[in-house]
Amino acid sequence: MSILSTVLGSLLSEILQTPSTIVSLSVFVLVTVILWKLAKPLVKLFVRTKRLDEIVGAAPRHWFFGHLKKYPPTHDGILRGSRERPASFPLMFNFWIAPCFSFLHTYHPDSAIALLSSGAPKNNVGYRFVRPWIGDGLLTSKGKKWQRNRHLLTPAFHFKILKGYVEIFNKTSKEMLDKWENLGNGPIEISVDVGLMTLDTMLQCAMSVETNCQQLSENHPYIKAVEDLASLITLRINKPLYLIDFIFWNSKAGKRFKEAAKIVHKEAENIIRSRKQELKQKMLWNNRIHSDKQTNDSDCSSDEDNDGTPKRKLFDFLDTLIHTKDEEGNGLTDREIRDEVDTFLFEGHDTTSSGIQWTLYNLAKYPEYQEKCRKEVNEVLGDKQSVEWDDLAKFSYLTMFIKEDMRLYPPVVTVSRELVEPLTVKSKLALMKEAIIPTGSTVSLHIFTLHRNPHVWENPHVFDPERFTKENIAKRSPHAYLPFSAGSRNCIGQNFAMNEMKITIAQTLRRFRLYLDNDTPEPKMAPRLILQSKNGIHIKFEKL
Numbered sequence: 117m118s119i120l121s122t123v124l125g126s127l128l129s130e131i132l133q134t135p136s137t138i139v140s141l142s143v144f145v146l147v148t149v150i151l152w153k154l155a156k157p158l159v160k161l162f163v164r165t166k167r168l169d170e171i172v173g174a175a176p177r178h179w180f181f182g183h184l185k186k187y188p189p190t191h192d193g194i195l196r197g198s199r200e201r202p203a204s205f206p207l208m209f210n211f212w213i214a215p216c217f218s219f220l221h222t223y224h225p226d227s228a229i230a231l232l233s234s235g236a237p238k239n240n241v242g243y244r245f246v247r248p249w250i251g252d253g254l255l256t257s258k259g260k261k262w263q264r265n266r267h268l269l270t271p272a273f274h275f276k277i278l279k280g281y282v283e284i285f286n287k288t289s290k291e292m293l294d295k296w297e298n299l300g301n302g303p304i305e306i307s308v309d310v311g312l313m314t315l316d317t318m319l320q321c322a323m324s325v326e327t328n329c330q331q332l333s334e335n336h337p338y339i340k341a342v343e344d345l346a347s348l349i350t351l352r353i354n355k356p357l358y359l360i361d362f363i364f365w366n367s368k369a370g371k372r373f374k375e376a377a378k379i380v381h382k383e384a385e386n387i388i389r390s391r392k393q394e395l396k397q398k399m400l401w402n403n404r405i406h407s408d409k410q411t412n413d414s415d416c417s418s419d420e421d422n423d424g425t426p427k428r429k430l431f432d433f434l435d436t437l438i439h440t441k442d443e444e445g446n447g448l449t450d451r452e453i454r455d456e457v458d459t460f461l462f463e464g465h466d467t468t469s470s471g472i473q474w475t476l477y478n479l480a481k482y483p484e485y486q487e488k489c490r491k492e493v494n495e496v497l498g499d500k501q502s503v504e505w506d507d508l509a510k511f512s513y514l515t516m517f518i519k520e521d522m523r524l525y526p527p528v529v530t531v532s533r534e535l536v537e538p539l540t541v542k543s544k545l546a547l548m549k550e551a552i553i554p555t556g557s558t559v560s561l562h563i564f565t566l567h568r569n570p571h572v573w574e575n576p577h578v579f580d581p582e583r584f585t586k587e588n589i590a591k592r593s594p595h596a597y598l599p600f601s602a603g604s605r606n607c608i609g610q611n612f613a614m615n616e617m618k619i620t621i622a623q624t625l626r627r628f629r630l631y632l633d634n635d636t637p638e639p640k641m642a643p644r645l646i647l648q649s650k651n652g653i654h655i656k657f658e659k660l
C-alpha cells in the first residue's frame with residue numbers, strides 16, 4: 117500500500133506542483149480510509165461468524181467453499197448433513213458459506229421454539245428470487261403490513277370456506293388418475309402431472325379459473341408462464357452467477373422471467389377487475405330486487421347471473437380477499453390482492469405437489485403400509501366415488517402415513533430468520549445448556565435435519581407411520597415435527613394442503629396398486645426452495 121501511495125503521490129505532486137511527501141502522505145491516509153471502509157463490514161462479518169463457531173463449538177471448516185463442499189444441496193449432501201451434524205452438534209451447526217459468512221442451522225425442538233417465537237423477521241436470501249413474482253404478499257411481507265394482512269386473510273382458511281373445495285380436490289385428482297389409467301403398464305414419471313394437478317386445483321380455488329391445464333398445459337400462456345417462473349427460480353438458485361441481480365436480469369433467463377411475470381400479473385389483474393365488476397353488478401341487481409316489491413321469487417333462484425353468465429357456487433379465495441375489511445373498514449388494494457393470489461399460487465402448488473409425490477413414492481416403497489391405508493380408505497368410503505368433508509377426519513391411518521412422509525421428505529426444507537436482537541436458546545441437553553446468538557446473525561430452522569435428529573427421533577431414518585399415534589405424539593415436544601413451521605408465521609394453508617393430499621391419495625388408492633421394481637429408478641432428492649427429485653419420481657400403477 118505504501119508503494120502505491122508513493123507512486124500515486126509522486127504523480128499527483130507533479131501535477132499539483134506540491135512537495136511529494138505531503139501528497140504521498142495524504143494519498144496514504146485516503147487509501148487507508150477507503151480500504152478500512154470496505155474491509156470493516158467484512159471484518160465484522162468474520163468476527164461474528166467466528167463468534168458463532170465459539171457458541172456452537174468449533175466445526176471443521178473448509179475455508180474457500182465453506183461447508184458447501186462437504187454438504188452440498190444434493191441428495192447425498194443433505195443426507196450426510198442430517199446424519200453427521202446432529203451427531204456432533206445436537207442443537208445447531210454453524211454452516212460456513214464463505215470465509216466471512218455463515219448461516220446458523222438449528223434442528224432441535226429447543227432451538228426451534230426459541231427461533232419461531234422470537235418474532236425475528238424473515239431473511240431475504242431465498243425469497244429475494246420470488247419477490248418479483250409474488251411481490252409483498254403474506255409470505256414475504258414484514259411488520260405491520262404482514263400483521264394486518266394475516267388478520268385479514270385468516271377467514272379465507274376457515275373450515276366453512278375449505279369445505280367448498282372438497283369437490284374441486286375430487287375432480288382434479290380424478291382427472292389426473294384418468295390420464296394415468298390410459299398410459300398402460302410402464303413406469304410413470306409423476307412429478308409433472310402432480311404439479312399440473314395442484315396448479316389446476318389452486319387456480320380453481322383461488323380464482324375459480326378453469327383452464328383445463330391438466331390436458332393442455334403447453335398451449336395455455338398463463339399456465340406456461342407460472343411453470344416458467346417456478347422453474348426459473350430453481351435455475352437461479354442452482355447457478356451461482358445468477359445469484360447476482362445484474363447478471364440474472366440481463367441474461368436470457370432473467371428476460372424470460374420478466375416476460376412470464378408480466379403475463380401472470382396481467383392475467384391476475386384482469387380476473388380481479390372483472391370479479392369486482394361482477395360483484396358490483398350483483399349488488400346493484402340485489403338492491404333492485406329488494407326495492408322492487410313486484411319481483412317474484414323465481415327471478416332470484418335463476419341459474420344465471422343478470423349478465424347471463426352461470427352463477428358461481430363457490431366462494432373462492434378471491435371473493436374473500438375482495439370482501440375482507442379491517443376494523444377501520446379498509447380492505448386490500450388491487451395490488452395487495454394480486455400479491456396474495458400470486459402468493460397462494462406459488463406457495464400452495466409446488467409444496468402440495470411435493471408432498472403428494474413423495475407420499476405416492478413411499479406408498480409404492482412400503483406395500484404393507486399401502487395395504488393398511490387402502491383398507492381404511494375402502495372402509496370409510498364404502499361405495500362412494502368421491503370423498504366428502506366428513507370422511508376427512510376418519511382417515512386416521514392415512515393421515516399418520518402422510519405425516520411420516522412429510523417427516524422424512526418435508527416439502528419445505530428450511531426456513532430462515534434475520535436476528536434483530538440477541539436470541540437466547542435454552543436447552544436441557546448436557547452439551548449445551550444456554551446459548552446467546554448475536555444480533556445480525558442469519559438463523560435457519562433446518563426442518564429436514566430436525567425431522568431426522570437422533571436426539572429427537574429413535575431410528576430416525578426408518579419409515580414408520582406409528583410414530584404419529586396419539587400416544588407417541590404426546591411423548592415428544594410439539595416442536596419436534598414442523599413441516600408447516602410454527603408460531604405466528606406458520607403455514608396459513610396447512611389444512612387446505614392436508615385436505616388436498618388426503619383426497620388425492622385416497623382416490624389413487626381406490627383405483628391403483630402402486631409398486632416399484634427394477635424399471636423404476638430411485639429418486640434423488642434435490643433440496644431447493646421446495647424438496648423435489650432431481651431425476652423425477654417413477655412409479656408403476658396396476659389397475660384394481
Ligand code: HEM
Nearest residue numbers: 254255463464467468471527528531600601605607609613
Ligand atoms: C404440503 C404443503 C405445504 C407445506 C409443507 C407448507 C409449508 C409452509 C412453511 C414451512 C411455511 C413457513 C415459511 C417461512 O417461515 O418462511 C409456510 C408459509 C406459508 N404458506 Fe404454506 N405450505 C404448504 C401449503 C400451502 C398452501 C396450500 C397454501 C395456500 C393455499 C400455503 C400458503 C402459505 C402462506 C401464505 C405462508 C406464509 C404465512 C405467513 O408468513 O404468515 N401453504 N408454508
